Amino acid sequence: MSEPLDRSTTWPYDGRGEPREFHYQRFGSPTVAAAEAALGELDGGTALLFPSGAGATTALVLSLLGPGDTIALARGGYYGTGVTFAALAPWGLRVVEFDQTGLPPEDVQLVWLEAPSNPYLTLPDLGAAAAHPAPVVVDATVATPVHLRPLEHGADFVMHSATKYLAGHDDAMLGALVCRDAAAAEELRTFRSRTGIVAAPDPAWLLLRGLKTLELRVQRQTETAAFLAQHLRAHPSVDTVRYPGLGGLLSFDVADAETARKVETSTRLIVNATSLGGVTTLIESRSRWEGDRVPPGLLRISAGLEDPALLWADLEQALG
Ligand code: PLP
Numbered sequence: 001m002s003e004p005l006d007r008s009t010t011w012p013y014d015g016r017g018e019p020r021e022f023h024y025q026r027f028g029s030p031t032v033a034a035a036e037a038a039l040g041e042l043d044g045g046t047a048l049l050f051p052s053g054a055g056a057t058t059a060l061v062l063s064l065l066g067p068g069d070t071i072a073l074a075r076g077g078y079y080g081t082g083v084t085f086a087a088l089a090p091w092g093l094r095v096v097e098f099d100q101t102g103l104p105p106e107d108v109q110l111v112w113l114e115a116p117s118n119p120y121l122t123l124p125d126l127g128a129a130a131a132h133p134a135p136v137v138v139d140a141t142v143a144t145p146v147h148l149r150p151l152e153h154g155a156d157f158v159m160h161s162a163t164k165y166l167a168g169h170d171d172a173m174l175g176a177l178v179c180r181d182a183a184a185a186e187e188l189r190t191f192r193s194r195t196g197i198v199a200a201p202d203p204a205w206l207l208l209r210g211l212k213t214l215e216l217r218v219q220r221q222t223e224t225a226a227f228l229a230q231h232l233r234a235h236p237s238v239d240t241v242r243y244p245g246l247g248g249l250l251s252f253d254v255a256d257a258e259t260a261r262k263v264e265t266s267t268r269l270i271v272n273a274t275s276l277g278g279v280t281t282l283i284e285s286r287s288r289w290e291g292d293r294v295p296p297g298l299l300r301i302s303a304g305l306e307d308p309a310l311l312w313a314d315l316e317q318a319l320g
Contacts, residue, residue, distance in 0.1 A: 002209070003031065003034050003205065003208050004030075004031070005031055005201060005202065005205040006029060006030045006031050006201060007031075007201050007202070008025070008029070009024065009025040010023065010024055010025070011023055011024075025198075025200075025201075026193055026196055026198050027193045028189075028193075029201055029204075030201075031201040031204045031205050031208070032049050032198075032199050032200075032201055032204040034204070034208060035049060035199075035204040035205070035207045035208045035211075036048060036049055036176075036204075038207075038208060038211050039145075039160075039162075039166065039176055039178065039207070039211065040178060042145040042149075042211070042214075043140075043145045043149055043150075043151060043158050043178040044149050044151050044152060044178075045151045045158065045178040045179050045180050045185075046178065046179045046182050046185035047176055047177070047178045047179075048176065048177050048178075048179070048185060048188055048189060048192060049162070049174055049175070049176050049198075049199035049204055049207070050174070050175040050176065050177070050192070050197055050198070050199055051173065051174070051175065051197065051198070051199055051200070051203075052161070052163065052173050052174065052175045053139075053141065053159065053160065053161025053162070053163060053164075053174075053175040054080060054081075054084050054161075054175065055175050055197050056159055056160075056161075056175030056176060056177050057081055057084050057159060057175070058084055058088070058197065059177070059188065059191060059192055059195065059197045060137065060157060060159065060177055060188070061085070061088065061093060061110065062088070062191070062195070063187065063188055063191040064109075064110060064135065065093060065109055065110060066092070067091060067092025067093075068092050068094070069092075069093065069094065069109040069110070070094040070095065070096060070107070070108045070109055070110075071085060071093065071094070071095050071096075071108060071109070071110045071111075071112050072096055072097075072098050072104045072105050072108040072110070072111045072112065072134070073085065073095050073096070073097050073098070073112045074097070074098065074099075074100035074112060074113050074114045074117055074122075074124060075097040075098060075099055075100070076117050076119075076120035076122060076293075077100075077112075077113075077114035077117040077118060077120075077139065078114060078117070078118045078139065078141075078161075079289065079290045079293060081112065081114075081139065082095065082097075096108065100113050100114070100117065100122060100123075100124040100125065100129075101122055101123070101124065101125055102125060102128065103125075103128045103132075104128065104129055104132045104134075108132075108134050109134050109135075110134050110135055110136075110137065111129050111132050111134050111135070111136045111137065112137050112139070113126070113129055113136065113137065113138045113139065113150075113155075114138070114139040114141075114142075115138050115139070115140050115142065115143045115148055115150065116142050116143060116244045116246070116247060116249070117142075118141070118142055118249060118276070118300075119242070119249070119251040119286050119294065119298060119300045120242060120251070121242040121243060121244050121249065121250065121251060122244070123244055124138065126138070126150065126153040126154060126155065127153070127154070129154070129155070130153065130154025130155065131154075135156040135157065136154065136155045136156050136157070137155065137156065137157040137158075137159055138150035138155045138157070138158050138159070139159045139160075139161075140158050140159070140160060141159070141160050141161040141164050141165070141277070142164075142165075142247045142248075142249050142276070142277075143246060143247055144160075144165045144166065144214065144218050144247070145214075146214060146215050146218040146219070147218070147222070147246040147247055148246075151178065151180045155180070156179070156180050156181065156184070157177055157178065157179055157180070157184075158176075158177070158178040159175070159176070159177055160175065160176040160178075161174075161175055161277075162174035162175060162176045162207055163175070163275070163277070164275070164276050164277025164278075165214065165217065165218055165221075165248070165276075165277035166207060166210060166211060166214060166277075167203065167206050167207045167210040168210040168213065168214065168217055168277060168278060168279065169206070169210060169278055169279055170275060170278035170279075170280065171206060172202075172203035172206035172207060172210070173203060174199055174203045174204070174207055175199075217279070217305065218247070218248065220305055221247070221248030221302075221303045221304065221305070222246060222247060222248055222303075223308070224248065224281075224303040224304075224305075224306075224308045224311065225243060225247065225248045225249065225250050225301070225303040226243065226245065227308045227312065228250060228301060228303060228308070228311060228312060228315065229241050229243035229250050229252075231312050231315075231316075232250075232252050232315075235316070235319060237254055237255070237259075237319050237320070238252050238253070238254060238319070239252070239253040239254070239255075239297070240252060240253045240295075248276070248277065248302060248303040248304075249276055249300065249301070249302055249303075250300070250301050250303070251286070251298055251299065251300045251301070252298070252299055252301075253295050253297045253298050253299070254297040254299065254319070255297055256296050256297050257285065257287055257296035257297060259297055260285040260287070260296065260297045260298070260299050261285060262318075262320075263283075263299060263318045263319055263320075264283050264284055264285050264299060264318075266317070266318035266320075267283055267314050267315065267318045268314055268317075269281070269306060269310055269311060269314040270282065270283045270301070270311060270314050270315065270318075271283070272284060274289070275302070276300075276302035277302060278302070278304060279304045279305045280304045280306075281301065281302065281303055281304035281306055281311055282301070282302045282304070283299055283300070283301050283302075283315075284299070284300055285297075285298065285299055285300075286298050286299075286300050301315075
C-alpha cells in the first residue's frame, strides 16, 4: 500500500475554530509525521525529520548547546560534520576530536560518534561513550537500523543522513534525529518549528517508500561490500582495505592521488560520483574533498544493487 502525499501548507481549524493536529506545515504535516513514525519504530525512539543530515546536525547542536560548550567529535568521521561545527564557531561552539574506539574526553557537553565512520570505517565504543555524563549522539547513516540501533546501547540521539540508505535512491535530501527521551524530542520539535529547519512532504514520501525496501537493500549492499573488500584485499595494487563487516561502504588505498584518479575515471559500470547509500554503486577519491585528512590514494566505494561479479570485473579492469 502507498501512503497519501499531502503537500498542503495549511489545514482548516475544527468547527469550534480550534487548530487540529495539523494546521500549518512548519509545525507538522501528515506525510512527514508518517515517515517519522516509520523511522521511529525502526530505531526504537521518537524520530524527527530535517531538510538534510547537516540540517539535523545544526538543529541538534543549536538546541542542546550554548556559547562556550564543547563537542567531542569522532576523528575520521564525515568531514562535513566538522565543517558544520566550524561554521557555528562564531556563536561560541567548540570542538575537540578524539579516537572514538576509546573513551571520550572529559569536560565536553556533547559526544558525537559515527557508526561506522565515513571514510575510515571505524566503529565507536558505545559502552565507553554511554558511561560519559554528556549526551551521546551516534551518526548511524552508514550502519542504518538494519545493523545498529544505538538507542539500545545507551545513546541519547541517533542522527541519519536519510539522503543515503534510508531513502536509498539518490533522489531525496533529508536528515533525521531519533531521540531516546520523548521530552527531548518535544524540545527539539519546538526548536524545529521556531527555527524553520523542517522537512518537506515530498522527500518524506520518498523516505516512506524507501523504508519499505531498506532491509533488503542493505542486506544486499552489505554482501556486495564484503565481496568487494575480500577481492580488493587480494589485489596487488591495493594497500589498506577498510571494511568493518557491516554496511555497504568501504574504502581502500592505491599508491597515490594520480593512480586513484585513474581508477575512479576508468570504471564503466561503477559511477564516479559523491554520496552513498543509493542503488547505484559509486566510487570517488576522497582527497578531492578532504585534502590531507585522508591518504592521497584513498578511494571510497558505496555498493549498490548491481551484480557483484560484474562490479568486481569493472573494478579489476579499472585497477589495471
Ligand atoms: N553523515 C554522514 C555519515 C554523511 O555521509 C553525510 C553526507 O555525506 C552527512 C552526515 C550529511 O548529510 P546530508 O548530505 O544529508 O546533509
